[in-house]
Amino acid sequence: MPTATKTVAVTGNQAVAEALRQINPDVVPAYPITPSTDIVQRFSEFVNNGEVDTEMILVESEHSAMSAAIGASAAGGRVATATSSQGMALMWEMLFIASGYRLPIFMALVNRALSAPLNIHGDHSDGMGMRDSGWIQLWSENAQEAYDNMVMAPRIAEHMDVRLPIIVCLDGFIISHSIESMKYLPDEEVKKFVGEFAQLNPLLDTDNPKSIGALVLPDYYMEHKRAQHEAMLKVKKVVQDVSAEFAKLSGRKYEIFETYRLEDAEVVLVSLNSAAGTIKDEIDRYRDKGIKAGLLKPRLFRPFPYEEVGAALKNAKAVCVMDRADSFGGYGPMFMEIASALYPHKGPVLFNKIYGLGGRDLMPLDVDQVIDETVEVAKTGKVKMVKEYITVRN
Amino acid sequence: MSTTQEKPMTLKSLSHKKDLLTGGHRMCSGCGAPIVLRQVLLAVENPVVLTNATGCLEVSTCLFPFTAWRVPWMHSAFENSAATASGIETMYRALRKKGKIKKEMNFIAIGGDGGTYDIGFQSLSGAMERGHKMLYICYDNGAYMNTGIQRSSATPFGADTTTCPAGDVVPGKPQRRKDLTRIMAAHNVAYAAQASPHNWKDLITKVKKALAADGPSYMGIIAPCNRGWRCQTNDAIQLSKLAVDACFWPLYEVEGGKWTINYDPKDKKRPIKDWLKPQGRFKHLFAPGNEWMLEKFQQGVDADWESLKKLQEAFGR
Amino acid sequence: MKQMNWKELPHAGTILDAGNAHTYKTGSWRSLKPRWIEENCIQCLFCWIYCPDSSVMVKDEKMTGFDYDHCKGCGVCAMECPGKKGAKAIVMEEEGK
Structure with missing residues (x-):
């Protein structure tokens, strides 16, 4: 039986920010970029008004946003961020490192064209440009799907068979800035659904020191990549299972x-x-x-x-x-x-x-x-x- | 700050500490960087987490499946040691706030001069401005040694590197080095200092101060590289001492806006050529016709030293 | 050492055995070898604090010799050794002598 929901008229960005508020990540490093800025602004309000426990890191670039996300996630907690276009392009180097280190960071990508020529409006060049970076990608038709995908994102990324970063895509402006009618789940239900997260081999467990990010030469590089490929092979079933569980909660059923x-x-x-x-x-x-x-x-x-x-x-x-x-x-x-x-x-x-x-x-x-x-x-x-x-x- | 009277720090007292960087790393024979890092780790009392920019130290100390680090250590990329550490430090605060972590910890980000002065400059500046309670340490050997001795903005004037070779038309690096320690002091960090491994007591004391400071701190530490400097493998300590005695690498600290020169050689100040002479990268400066280069180098060092003394006069104790 | 296959790799390639580089020997890099002359040693421990390879062994605040498994023979210890009355307590000799 689907749980009680609240019908609202909100923008896509608002819906994503709301999902992030309900998930209440430990750390959110973020940098403003059109059209995803609004998510970060709204989330900053949640932080400064005490509506979440999250520590934000207002970094000086998207490269540092993803670097800080990688550090924070490896340290041992839940980490989310959002970006678009050039921001995603600047993160590109770090995207491969997040997935190579198997860090279940979740990120909203408000899709926008890549420069040149400079353009702030929606297309999928950013998401397609990062498709080979080892991140799971979920795409969303509207604000409802973006919200639902975001709520499911940590469950998929953090699943023990997976442990990979995940991105939730929604169209810049068309969805991010248009008001639609949609349904929010109650806070408690989202909290229960996403559950607690325990990082594997957290750096902050200083009693058990470990080294993350070794140099790997040709004698081992392919073994590392093969292990990463294996994790990707497990994703489909996890997405199906998590979506089925979400359907019971929300009444909204999603397939792959x-x-x-x-x-x-x-x-x-x-x-x-x-x-x-x-x-x-x-x-x-x-x-x-x-x-x-x-x-x-x-x-x-x-x-x-x-x-x-x-x-x-x-x-x-x-x-x-x-x-x-x-x-x-x-x-x-x-x-x-x-x-x-x-x-x-x-x-x-x-x-x-x-x-x-x-x-x-x-x-x-x-x-x-x-x-x-x-x-x-x-x-x-x-x-x-x-x-x-x-x-x-x- | 501890209120009890601490025993004077001696090598004998320090020798009881376990080495947190083991032998078996693959740094070159006689490299200055592991000397620096061993001394840094001797200063650490709380559990510590390190981040390391890509570079010699990183690739040589953690080559899968081996690590020479006995403390939590993370490398993610070249230009982001500070940003990575700021993520770790923030997660620490987040989990501490929630009661999931109880103990005091320290965070140290490490980078070479390429990863600090150049490609990591923005990430460092951002992390210092945001006020993360972490110590950033640049081990400065004055070039991109890991990739084969290319010039960085820390490379001294005139030096022969593989990307500013001493040619017939351009005799080595035309520009002077960037003064990063002063730039970091201009960030109004809680603590900024320069140190040298020959003066281990000064170095370790400074790391202790930096870790105790209530805010971000930065230390530039000279780390001779015998491959890049083209000197002998046993020269690391001698050349770091000469750099200090020639006032090329003054030992000073900026603590809460107060500038203190920790060592003034006074009348024992050595001419810069004494530091340059043993280094093959400066050989051409001693060739006939290049006297102007030695003069220019000396003038630059003297000007920096004088201005540092003025800063101490103006903003000292 | 038997190499791991991809299924045996630690999660994310994280190295859990902190300091295991100690099992990797770099002593074979040496062409010169430090020799300790105990009677000239004043136990200043300069050799210990300046060694890049954590290869000067100290026990109960006293230098006890070299870890030749890891010493690369750079000679920093010998250079910095003040010795006793001008006589060095560490000298570098050709490897294999």
Whole structure:
């Protein structure tokens, strides 16, 4: 029986800050960057008004934010932070160290474009840029999902089979700054759900001194990496288990990816985060016209559930993968994953659209054009351009 | 601060302490850095946690599956020893507030001059400004020795390094070194000092003061590198003493805004060439036609020394 | 020493045996070897405080000899040894002599 919840009208940032307040981490090192600044500001208010026990470290850069997070987590407690875009880029070096040291830090990534040209609006370049850093990635369509993912994040990261850092992505401005109706869980329920955390081999256990961060030469480096890979292999099941437990608590059920009218779909769009909302509306309209359209929206992007995604898409006739980020000189980052997921299958014809960079809107009509083209591809089996930008002036 | 009268510190009394840095590390024969670190650890009384920037000391003391450290130790990257330590220190305060940790602890961040003066400068400045109760120690050998003797902003004027080689047109490093200890003092830290391993009593006393200080503290400690300085493997203590006697590396401390020179050689002040001469990295300064370099070096040292004395006059006891 | 496989590695590669480098011998690096001449030793312990390799053994406040498993033969101890009346208590000799 789902627990009592409170319905509120809040922004995505507000919802994430609220989840962090309820989790009450031991330490939050943070640095302001648009559009995630608001999370840090709100959390600072919680700290200064005594609503959390957290010690904040108001660092002088994102590099130091992640460095301090690594130190604090290894010292022996729960650590959270938030960032966006250039901040994530500046953290990049330390992201690999957080995962290499198996530190279950959790972080909100309010997705924003990377410079140049300078742009503060939403796209997924930051999240895609760090996808190989060994962090678990959960993506969120709206404020509710961002909040729910954040509440689940420590449980997933801290699971003894996992012990890896985790990031919860939400779209900059579109979600971070828009007010939506959503539901909060009661404080006590969140506290109970996330539980207590005990770090493995904490540095502050000075009676048992240990050395963290040795130089590892070619004789051992691959063994370390293989052990890290093993932890990633365990993540999927943990995400499923934690999500199932969360569903009992909240009544909101999450899978490793969401499918929308996908079962019998012949033309399928694949999209992350907020664009999925618009796409679902348009799919409904096409369904009304008798076109078998559907959507697959990944939630767990790292580790990527190749087998399950492949099985879910293999019966479609055409799939258009919509990427809100580009890999210059390559296909869009999600397209590459979907193509990999489908390689064991004969499967559908695939193509790739790059949309929404730097906060460019994706309107219902834009989605319609994509669906129309997918219908055409399904009919002819032919793709004009494997990868092309949409909503761009020619 | 302890109120009881403490016994005078002697090597005999110190020798009862267990070495917290064991032999079996892979620092070069005759390296100054482990001498410095052994002395630093002799000063520590509370449980201590160390962070170490990437560098010679880090790679040579903790090479998987071996560690030479008998205290909790962490390395994460090159430029962030101070930021990493600030995370550890903050978690300590968070857990202490919650009653999960009861004991007093000390936190020491370590970096070489590259990891401190250059790439770690921002992280150090931020940590000092935020007021974490930690001691940052820079063991200063005046170049990126770990990567093969490249110039840093701590490299002295004229030095021959692999990235400012003594060439026909550019005779070594054209710039003077950055005076980081004074920059740290300008952060209004609780305690800032310079020390040298030849004067172990001064060094250990300063570490004790720094750890007892109510706030962040910084120490710059000269650490001769016989590979980079191109001197003999048995020179580390002699050259650190000469650096002090020539006033290239004055021993001083800034405590709550008060400047104190701990050792003034007065009429025994040695000319800088006495310190430069045994070092191969300065060989070209003694070549005919380069007399101006020796003069310029001496003038810089003298100017710094005079201004330090003025600071003591103005802000001393 | 048998190398661990990836399943045997400690979690996150953390080294739990603090100070285990002591089992790693660096004595073979030496080309010169310090020799202690006890009758010239005034027990000032300079050799101990200045040794980079924690290789001067001290017991009950007295120097008792060298840890040749770890001494790299740098010669700092001999250089700093004040000796007795000008006669050094530590001299460096060629290894293997």
